[in-house]
Amino acid sequence: MPFDPSIAAIRFGTGLGPRIVPPSSAAAMIDRLAGPDATAQALPIQPFAEAWRLFRDYRLTARDMRQAGSEAERDALEVERDRLREALEAARLAQARTRIARVAVAEDGLRERLVLFWANHFAVERKVPVGGLLIAPYIEEAIRPHVAGRFADMLEAVTLHPKMLIYLDQARSVGPGSPVGRRSERGLNENLARELLELHTVGIGPYSQEDVTELAKLLTGLTVNEEEGATAFRPAWAEPGAETVLGESYGPRPGLEPIRAVLRDLAARPETAAHLARKLAVHFVSDMPDGDLVAALEATFRSTGGDLLAVTEVLVAHPAAWERRKQKVKTPLEFVGSALRALGVGSERLLMLDDRDTRRLLLNPLQVMGQPWDQPGSPQGWPEAAEAWVTPQFVAARIDWAMTMPERLLPDLPDPRRLVEDALGPQAAEEVRFAAGAAERLSEGVGVVLASADFQRR
Amino acid sequence: MAQLTRRGFLGALALGCSAAASPLVTPVVFASAPWESRLVVLILRGAMDGLDAVRPVGDPDYAALRPALGQGGLPVGDGFWALHPALEPLLPLWQAGEMGAVHAVSTPYRDRRSHFDGQDILEAGSGGSDIEGVRDGWLNRMLGAVPGVRAETAFAIGRENLLILSGPAPVSRWSPDARLRLSPQARRLLEIVHHEDPLFRAASDQAIAIVDGLEAEGMERGGGGGHVRLAEFAASRLRGDTRIASFSLGGWDTHFRQAAPMAQALGRLSETILTLREGLGPVWSQTAILCLTEFGRTARENGTQGTDHGTGGAMLFAGGALRGGRVVTDWPGLDEASLYAGRDLSSTRDVRAHAAWVMRGLFGLDRGVLEGAVFPRLEMGADPGLVL
Numbered sequence: 036m037p038f039d040p041s042i043a044a045i046r047f048g049t050g051l052g053p054r055i056v057p058p059s060s061a062a063a064m065i066d067r068l069a070g071p072d073a074t075a076q077a078l079p080i081q082p083f084a085e086a087w088r089l090f091r092d093y094r095l096t097a098r099d100m101r102q103a104g105s106e107a108e109r110d111a112l113e114v115e116r117d118r119l120r121e122a123l124e125a126a127r128l129a130q131a132r133t134r135i136a137r138v139a140v141a142e143d144g145l146r147e148r149l150v151l152f153w154a155n156h157f158a159v160e161r162k163v164p165v166g167g168l169l170i171a172p173y174i175e176e177a178i179r180p181h182v183a184g185r186f187a188d189m190l191e192a193v194t195l196h197p198k199m200l201i202y203l204d205q206a207r208s209v210g211p212g213s214p215v216g217r218r219s220e221r222g223l224n225e226n227l228a229r230e231l232l233e234l235h236t237v238g239i240g241p242y243s244q245e246d247v248t249e250l251a252k253l254l255t256g257l258t259v260n261e262e263e264g265a266t267a268f269r270p271a272w273a274e275p276g277a278e279t280v281l282g283e284s285y286g287p288r289p290g291l292e293p294i295r296a297v298l299r300d301l302a303a304r305p306e307t308a309a310h311l312a313r314k315l316a317v318h319f320v321s322d323m324p325d326g327d328l329v330a331a332l333e334a335t336f337r338s339t340g341g342d343l344l345a346v347t348e349v350l351v352a353h354p355a356a357w358e359r360r361k362q363k364v365k366t367p368l369e370f371v372g373s374a375l376r377a378l379g380v381g382s383e384r385l386l387m388l389d390d391r392d393t394r395r396l397l398l399n400p401l402q403v404m405g406q407p408w409d410q411p412g413s414p415q416g417w418p419e420a421a422e423a424w425v426t427p428q429f430v431a432a433r434i435d436w437a438m439t440m441p442e443r444l445l446p447d448l449p450d451p452r453r454l455v456e457d458a459l460g461p462q463a464a465e466e467v468r469f470a471a472g473a474a475e476r477l478s479e480g481v482g483v484v485l486a487s488a489d490f491q492r493r
Numbered sequence: 494m495a496q497l498t499r500r501g502f503l504g505a506l507a508l509g510c511s512a513a514a515s516p517l518v519t520p521v522v523f524a525s526a527p528w529e530s531r532l533v534v535l536i537l538r539g540a541m542d543g544l545d546a547v548r549p550v551g552d553p554d555y556a557a558l559r560p561a562l563g564q565g566g567l568p569v570g571d572g573f574w575a576l577h578p579a580l581e582p583l584l585p586l587w588q589a590g591e592m593g594a595v596h597a598v599s600t601p602y603r604d605r606r607s608h609f610d611g612q613d614i615l616e617a618g619s620g621g622s623d624i625e626g627v628r629d630g631w632l633n634r635m636l637g638a639v640p641g642v643r644a645e646t647a648f649a650i651g652r653e654n655l656l657i658l659s660g661p662a663p664v665s666r667w668s669p670d671a672r673l674r675l676s677p678q679a680r681r682l683l684e685i686v687h688h689e690d691p692l693f694r695a696a697s698d699q700a701i702a703i704v705d706g707l708e709a710e711g712m713e714r715g716g717g718g719g720h721v722r723l724a725e726f727a728a729s730r731l732r733g734d735t736r737i738a739s740f741s742l743g744g745w746d747t748h749f750r751q752a753a754p755m756a757q758a759l760g761r762l763s764e765t766i767l768t769l770r771e772g773l774g775p776v777w778s779q780t781a782i783l784c785l786t787e788f789g790r791t792a793r794e795n796g797t798q799g800t801d802h803g804t805g806g807a808m809l810f811a812g813g814a815l816r817g818g819r820v821v822t823d824w825p826g827l828d829e830a831s832l833y834a835g836r837d838l839s840s841t842r843d844v845r846a847h848a849a850w851v852m853r854g855l856f857g858l859d860r861g862v863l864e865g866a867v868f869p870r871l872e873m874g875a876d877p878g879l880v881l
Contacts, residue, residue, distance in 0.1 A: 474679070
């Protein structure tokens with residue numbers, strides 16, 4: 036099938052909308068992706084270091100409060116702790132508004148979708164209830180700059196990022212033969228090593244438990260400076276000697292250099308190319324993707340040494356990616372973001388929501404749809420299969436949002452018949468056109484368009 | 494047998510859409526579940542203080558550890574144990590042998606005492622102090638080991654994505670606060686815009702049927718707090734073809750002036766169990782409710798009449814299928830030398846062994862499956878005889 040602007044916006048972007056000009060060609064999509072990241076500049080996220088300072092202040096205050104000598108001192112620290120906790124939550128919600136606004140208004144929808152895809156590939160979660168504000172800056176700094184760059188660079192940025200080191204327990208892993216390991220009970224934690232192989236690079240199959248353990252030993256010493264929220268290497272925690280991972284020897288001197296070397300090698304493995312090619316095709320095109328599409332992505336990944344711009348270009352240029360039938364179901368965030376886009380809700384409206392409305396209109400509904408904000412439940416990230424999202428509860432939540440929330444976000448709802456064209460373009464399903472014109476009330480007309488199977492798919 | 498989709502597609506037909514021949518146009522008929530017994534797993538998030546809920550008042554060291562918190566209580570059995578006063582509504586169940594406790598138990602999680610890690614390990618059912626790459630829940634793996642399981646067999650209830658039921662085996666999810674208020678016209682139009690897509694059509698039909706069912710039972714408006722609605726919804730499903738339900742109750746992280754929040758949390762737990770009992774009606778006699786928490790709390794009160802994160806704790810249980818009226822334990826004692834790391838109640842048995850024996854008793858599951866696929870590296874040991 037040939038290129039089509041509506042399919043380009045819906046399948047590879049964050050949807051159509053009255054304020055959005057859909058891409059004119061696959062080449063134009065790639066040109067824009069290769070250019071500057073205008074969306075991130077217009078809608079910035081706070082730096083990780085700034086989020087960390089707030090997080091650290093809270094933790095230190097909470098600790099001082101627990102150790103307070105007197106009731107009066109304790110009460111004063113409690114007031115301060117509560118103030119900091121509110122500030123952490125306010126920062127998290129401000130980031131959430133910004134991230135949803137980006138999905139809703141970005142000119143370059145493809146970049147937003149790639150950021151969502153790679154952030155899910157390298158999924159992290161908060162480690163303590165107040166830690167949610169660290170996730171968006173991690174995505175912003177370790178993932179977003181690399182979506183049109185090289186996979187090896189993204190892998191290194193992610194693996195060495197303090198958020199990932201904390202999330203997958205690397206920050207407290209100690210080599211059993213290291214100076215610290217020999218005189219304490221602290222030991223090896225294999226979490227990061229396991230996920231690095233299984234989820235982030237080669238996928239299940241080519242490695243053994245021995246490879247996991249060796250890689251975990253190789254990673255020892257890599258930890259986080261809690262004071263600054265920065266990556267650190269502590270030689271006293273590092274397992275001495277060389278380690279062998281997938282047949283390659285690293286070391287024997289511990290340090291960041293052998294860790295960078297193993298990451299480069301893992302990024303270049305053919306199994307990594309195959310794993311990522313399939314994952315991209317499954318995410319963007321079909322739960323059962325065309326074999327030729329996967330092969331083309333894999334071949335380009337290998338021939339270009341993991342150049343993600345080149346791989347993305349193959350994805351949007353391949354005929355199998357342009358089938359008319361929409362085989363994928365939007366995730367709840369993609370659904371809500373594309374609905375806001377179709378309704379023409381601007382970033383100014385979204386950024387000005389107060390914290391209560393951010394929860395009521397956006398984050399709570401996403402949770403009932405099955406996508407609690409930044410909490411996929413495991414490092415595996417959100418599921419891909421349509422069946423995981425299209426359950427009675429989750430669909431009820433999508434319908435309920437479509438019927439009730441647009442009128443709380445927009446003073447004047449669009450005519451549903453216009454919304455069909457804005458949201459679905461010239462190929463809108465006939466039954467959706469019919470239903471849009473048959474509703475008794477404006478809000479229900481808008482609701483049935485957004486709740487339609489045609490709009491829920493991409 | 495239940496007919497979920499009682500509506501035809503006449504509305505769609507009348508409005509000009511073709512009702513193509515599809516298995517989903519005919520009513521959805523569910524096969525019966527593989528067994529009659531019901532299992533409800535309540536996750537108590539925040540780490541319930543087992544030493545406060547079920548107090549070892551007969552232990553010579555207890556009073557000194559709990560000078561403020563240990564006052565009062567409802568003596569049960571021979572008087573070694575006393576229940577927290579807020580459990581008074583459940584005392585009749587205890588006396589009838591329909592409620593009891595297992596004490597000095599925990600998951601294999603040790604030392605780090607983080608809620609999140611502790612809950613992940615509790616729900617994953619993994620066999621070490623680390624999640625060890627286990628990404629699905631033990632109830633889901635149990636379902637995966639049983640033939641004939643359908644999505645309606647198990648319900649994860651509430652807004653959260655309960656790890657305990659997550660995984661490849663089919664599971665239903667519903668949150669009683671999921672609303673679906675639709676005018677008749679909106680319903681007809683929704684049928685039309687979902688009609689060509691079997692996946693969406695089936696899901697929205699079932700959603701509407703569930704909401705209609707709740708409305709017919711007068712539950713739609715929902716009285717009481719969130720926990721009562723969760724319990725009412727669970728009971729409504731368990732009366733039908735559902736056999737397993739799980740949801741969570743929070744409010745157990747009582748670091749500071751514990752007396753008030755503990756009484757509130759136990760009050761909600763009591764209402765939850767009594768709501769389940771009332772809602773289950775005759776099915777109560779086939780039901781087992783297990784109340785699991787991520788870990789216990791420190792044996793000593795802290796400086797603010799609260800308790801901090803600990804190790805060993807208690808599992809409360811209830812239901813007509815269980816042998817209650819007692820505290821099942823290999824009591825380690827509370828003297829300094831017996832405390833774990835000098836601070837926590839020691840755990841003398843893996844709480845997973847109790848859950849495994851309950852599932853073996855209720856569902857007849859093979860011991861090899863329970864000690865492997867369901868709970869990695871568990872040794873079930875001797876049968877504690879919880880199931881009647």
